[in-house]
Amino acid sequence: KVGGIMEDNGCDVPVFRPKWEEFKDFAKYVESIEKKCTKYGLCKVIPPKEFIARARGYHFTSLGFVGAKPRCDPKEVKKARSNPGDDPAIIRTPVRQHLHGSRGIYEVISVEEGEYMTVQDYKSECANMFKTLSDREKDLYRNNKYKDLERAYWSNLAVRKEPLYGADSPGSLFDQNSQSVAWNCNNLGTILDLVKSDLPGVTVPMLYFGMWRAMFAWHVEDMNLFSINYLHFGKPKQWYCVPASHFEKTVRLLRSLYPHQYRQCPEFLRHKKCVVSPNVLKQHNIPVYRCVHYEGEFMITFPRSFHAGFNYGFNCAESVNFALKSWVAEGVKANYCRCQPDTVRIDMEDFVHRMADAEIIDETDRLFDVIKEAAAKKEKSTARWGKVEPWSCPQCTFYNVRARVKCAICEYRPSKKQMKRAVAKAKEMKEETPVAKAGKRNGDGDEDCSEKSRKRPREAPKTPTIDFPDHEITKFFREIGICTHYANRMIKKKFQLKQIMNMEREELRRHLPLGPRIKICNHNAAKREVSPTRGTQVNF
Secondary structure, X not given: OEOOEEXXXXXXXXXXXXXXXXHOOHHHHHHHHHHHHOOOOEEEEOOOOOOOOOOOOOEEHHHOEEOOOXXXXXXXXXXXXXXXXXXXXXXXXXXXXXXXXXXXXXXXXXXXXXXXXXXXXXXXXXHHHHHOOOHHHHHHHHOOXXXXXXXXXXXXXXXXXXXXXXXXXXXXXXXXXXXXOOOOOOOOOOHHXXXXXXXXXXXXXXXXXXXXXXXXXXXXXXXXXXXXXXXXXXXXXXXXXXXXXXXXXXXXXXXXXXXXXXXXXXOHHHHOOEEEOHHHHHHOOOOOEEEEEOOOOEEEEOOOOEEEEEEOOOEEXXXXXXXXXXXXXXXXXXXXXXXXXXXXXXXXXXXXXXXXHOOOOOOOOHHHHHHHHHHHHHHXXXXXXXXXXXXXXXXXXXXXXXXXXXXXXXXXXXXXXXXHHHHHHHHHHHXXXXXXXOOEEOOOOOEEOOHHHHHOOOOOOOOOOOXXXXXXXXXXXXXXXXXXXXXXXXXXXXXHHHHHHOOOHHHHHHHOOOOOOEEEOOOOOEEEOOOOOOOOOOEO
16 A cells, blocks of 8 residues: 555556545545546545445345345345345346457447346346356356456457447435435535436436446546446456546547548547457557456546446446536536437536535636636637538539538538638529519509518529439449549439539539530530540430
């Protein structure tokens, strides 16, 4: 033991064993160890012997299963048998984890299996998973040789049977009637209690039932919060962590490893689908700290620290987020996913004002300046592109009506100057579009200028266009020197092809400099002139 830190051969992160007096105040103790743990992003806390998470033990006898041995007097367990079914024995949404990838870079797809599952059924599934182990792995499993099991886990990750993970089950196994007990996930007593909404997993604890090879992918907590994880019973968990000092470097690496997911959602790491071997991260000079989490121990993650891991067997853990005063500056920087309906977002300006109302801080506190600086920075970044306006892509002429940084068709990303020209071009196209007058003729043949008629203008007559078969479209693009992949994309957007077919000659020459000359026939069909260096004439 050195300076309150326990030496543990199975962990690269600090391990603390506080005294009961230190342990009583959760927020104060975490603040005291925060500086020592920030450079790791993760720490382990072994509670004193006086701490009992659940005095009556863990009972699922109402569904035919009794959990681990309680860490308390057997007399208390005997009393609990009068009401053994008070534990949440239902896993509401178990998911089957399918892995895709190779060479240490994988994507996990979680598929829900049915509506719910009992704990007894889940334990039977764990036994079936154990049967898939080789004889050597079974020996390692029985002898608790977790380093060797860790190597076996990463050696053939994507070729084994898909594990079942009982994640995100609302509930708690801490004693509900003893709110004064320290380190109870239902009542940690931090400033996050100022958020009055019940956010599952954030302000309300969740249970996680694991089995061998069930994993949690690389992620940072919602709003860059702290998190605490307590293993109630069962086999250990393997944890990996990247500290906040390498947050930006890790994000850049994962974006390069998963470009498709990044194009779909800039905050794709919030989806918890990226599984990367620690060796891959170390090859890119990103430090990864590991730790084995045993029954009856706490793990604490710190803001902006990436963490991931897997389970060594059947177990049950409980997790919830919390916040300290030091988190507010990190919460202001937090981004959130906009493509998922259950995204967690906290209004930081309102949160700081609530802290002032609760007399946690005063009006002269530095946090108010942090909020103002963040708001000014956000306003500056929003005004970078100016007013959100439609723009015409310089490459494929697609008329983008949404606020995009790149084209929806060809994915071309214009510069700031090109964007200004594209917006101006879109305005010209809009002005040149003929619009029918909004008048309406009455019975005498005069124009009716009533208010009702002005609200419903007559639609402009549609320009007759020609539908081209798909094979002719592909042939057309091949003849004018555009790749087949681009032609296939344009087939899916036929209206855009019609726009190209009906363009003026000068526009086509400007947008297709490598292709042959094109002119417009009287019936709005595109005809290519004969080129001495090309093949025969192609008509549409």
